[in-house]
Each structure stands twice: as structure tokens, then as C-alpha cells.
Amino acid sequence: MTATTPHEAPQRRRRRLPAGLEILLAIVVVALVQSFVAKPFGVPSQSMEETLRIGDRIVVNRTDTTVERGDVVVFSHGETWQDSRLRPTGNVVKDAVRKVGDVTGIGPSSTAYTVKRVVGMPGDRVKCCDSEGHVVVNGDALDEDYVFEDHTFRQADLSCDTTPRSSRCFPEIRVPSDRLLVLGDHRSQSADSVVNCRGGTDAEGCARFVPMNRVVGPVVFRIWPLGTFGFVNHG
Numbered sequence: 001m002t003a004t005t006p007h008e009a010p011q012r013r014r015r016r017l018p019a020g021l022e023i024l025l026a027i028v029v030v031a032l033v034q035s036f037v038a039k040p041f042g043v044p045s046q047s048m049e050e051t052l053r054i055g056d057r058i059v060v061n062r063t064d065t066t067v068e069r070g071d072v073v074v075f076s077h078g079e080t081w082q083d084s085r086l087r088p089t090g091n092v093v094k095d096a097v098r099k100v101g102d103v104t105g106i107g108p109s110s111t112a113y114t115v116k117r118v119v120g121m122p123g124d125r126v127k128c129c130d131s132e133g134h135v136v137v138n139g140d141a142l143d144e145d146y147v148f149e150d151h152t153f154r155q156a157d158l159s160c161d162t163t164p165r166s167s168r169c170f171p172e173i174r175v176p177s178d179r180l181l182v183l184g185d186h187r188s189q190s191a192d193s194v195v196n197c198r199g200g201t202d203a204e205g206c207a208r209f210v211p212m213n214r215v216v217g218p219v220v221f222r223i224w225p226l227g228t229f230g231f232v233n234h235g
Helices: 019-036 092-104
Strands: 038-042 057-061 072-077 112-120 125-128 135-137 170-174 179-183 215-224
Touching: 038 215, 057 072, 072 179, 112 135
Parallel strands: none
Antiparallel strands: 038 057, 057 215, 072 112, 072 215, 112 179, 125 135, 125 170
């Protein structure tokens, strides 16, 4: 038997939590971070090129509740932008997995997400185009250096004053209160707020809007691929 000296204290073994409890705590921490601080998303389509490309992994700041024109934001919806949640699949396992995702923020959930750029704020009047082919908001033409591959617009033979009209053109749209008008940066490949208005002359009922309370937050930066890691252009 070995005795300790007066200056030595008996060593205490550090108690570890059971493995299952450690995993549960880790999931809770991740869920809280994704629910209240920052949430990662994948970019599934080309509608935001060249700002964001297919397969990019982006992070949204959930603590920022302000929205400004030019912001790139992620918003939630169901099968359509008017729906708040996806319909049940009817598959017990898939629906159960969605419910877990709703709670933890990990994996599939009952909500779909889309990323677009805010062009019209509540109360704004938005139309396209002026004589140079620019989007006009409240009478002022926007300088949108982030736009990629817009719809064809030629002053001489394909503009908003020709027949047929350029598909870049859409009539003046008044954005309702508590709603946003959003467009994709890859304009010719974006199913956005004005996709059903392009080429038309009547704005009645053609636009679809994003409720302000469905905005998850602004995109802060891209984390993948590593070669493009950095902040996202908010115009």
C-alpha cells in the first residue's frame, strides 16, 4: 500500500457522460445554433449565378432581422411560396424524419427553402425596363452589376415598346405591405417574383411575393467550395 505525501492530493478520475447523452447534448447544441444563430444551406439551382453556384454551401445569419434592398436572403415556404409548409408525403418514415428535422434543424424538414435577392421592399413600385433595359424601383433605375445572363433586350427591335416585347420587361408592380419582391441574379434562369409577369403589360395577379416573416436571414458567406470561401455580394 502506497501512502500519499502531505503535499499530494489523491487524483480524482474525471467522470464522462454516457455516450448517448453526449450525442444528445451535441444535437441540442447544433439545433440551438441553427435555430437562433446561423444555419447552413446548400444552393440547388443556377438561379443565383454568378453570385452563388450550384453546390455552394452558404451560411445565413439568423440573428439579423433587418432586410434591405439588395440583400441576398433565404426564405422558407411549402410547395408554393404561399404555403408555409410542405404537405405530408404519406410515408411514415419520411414524415417522421421530417419531424426530427423540424425540431433539430438537421436533415430534411417540413419546410423548403429558396435563396434570392431582394429588389422590392414593402410599398415599392417595381418595373422593367427603362430605355437601357434596367429594372426601375420608385422611378430610379437600379445599377445591378451582379446580374448574369439577363433576358435579351435590344433598343432597336426587342424592347418594352416593340411587338413582341422583350421577356426582360414586366409591368409596374406595387409590392404589398409586409411582402418582398425577389429576383434571381441569373435573370434568364430564375423562377422568381416576376417569372409570370415577363413580357406582359398587365400586372394584375401575375407576381408572387415573399412574406417578411418567412425570411430566415441574409446570406453572410460561402463556406464551400473552399476556394470561394468568403462574404457574399449584397449589391
